Amino acid sequence: MEKSAPLVYPRADYLRRKFPFSIGCFRHRPGDFPPDQYHVREFYKIVYFFRGEGEYLVDGRRYPIQSGTAILAHPRFKTTYRIEGAALELCNILFLPEFLREFLVKLKTRSGFFSIFNEDEPVMSGLYVFPCVKELEKLILRMQEEYNACEENYQVTLELLLADLLIQLSRNAQKGMLKFKSEDIFSSLNQLLEAHCTEPFSLAETAAKFGVTRSHLCRLYRSRSGSTIMAELNRLRLAEAKRLLLETDLSVTEVCYKCGFRDLSCFFRNFHREMGVTPLAFRKSGRG
Incomplete structure (x- = not known):
């Protein structure tokens, strides 16, 4: 747990050329990163580790790193290193999504992996840790040569x-x-459900964004919460329906569709099962 506010790495200090991209190789020693000091950035970062061992600390969670490990981190994540041995030799690739704007328009539709760059959604897959991708080393060194x-x-x-x-x-x-830890998936999925409960939802598409199967995602959520994903989504939608019934003059039909239900009879059944009364009776009793 960090004892002080995270240090902010500003864009202007690290992306100094006319385009938002930078790459550099570094040698970090244990004393370079105090254990209680975390960092956040105003840019995305890919880190590739050539040599050394240690841990990548992200918001208090620990991920092992060694030769060949690659990490893609969202700017908002608070990070630092715990270095074992003499040093970590690594390459930092820093950039903003606008540097790849034309590519991302195409790539986002191909894989949930690229949703990390979608500014219109909450961060779901905000951290990717690849334990051994040594085949990418030549590509990364080529980028360094071009930049220099x-x-x-x-x-x-x-x-x-x-x-x-x-x-x-x-x-x-x-x-x-x-390598996504189960607590990361559970936490991120809850954030997604809360932020987008009134929108169409696909279990298959959501699972793909986390790099897991639909069945794995459902089992993981049930084991952590004791409930199902769809039951939680239903609970959130009904909570929004109750708010709309009490705070707005929308018709019951309008409330049904506005809170995420796509079928009026389904909405009535779920609402009556939850509250013991119809939506209209709930509104009348609530406004007394």
């Missing part, structure tokens, strides 16, 4: 290489190399 050389059209080359890197990471995620 600054030859003609090198920005375009970097855009292509970064898109390639993200695609390779997304494929690794789909193959099951994504």
Whole structure:
């Protein structure tokens, strides 16, 4: 648990060229990162570890790192390192989604992995930890060479290489190399349900965003909550329905569709089962 406010790494200090991208190799020693000091950023970060061992601490959770580990982290995550041995040798790739705007328009529709860059949604998959992707080392070193050389059209080359890197990471995620801790999934899923309970919901699409199967997601949620995902979604929608009935003059039919139900008879059955009265009777009694 950190004892002080996280340090903020501002965009202006790290993305100094005319486009929002930077890459550099570093050697971090244990004393560089006090255990009680976390950091947040104004940009996304991919870290690739060449040598060394330790842990990547994210909001108090610990993820093991070693040679070949790669990490993609959302800016809002509070992070630091716990370094074992002499040092960690790594490469930091820093960027903003606008650097890949044209690519992301296409890539977001192909895999839930890219929802991390969707500014219109709450962060679901805010951290990806890949334990061993050594085959990406040549690609990362090529990016470093391009960035340092600054030859003609090198920005375009970097855009292509970064898109390639993200695609390779997304494929690794789909193959099951994504190491998502169950508490991360449970917490992120609850955030998603609360923020989007009134919108259409797909178990299959949601599971894909976390890199797990639909059945695995359902089992995980039940084991953590004692309830089902759809039961929780139903509870949240009914809570919103009760609020709308008491605080607005919307018709019962309008409330039904506004709180996320797509069938009026289903809404009536669920509401009566939960409250013991019809929506209209609930409104009348609540307004007394």
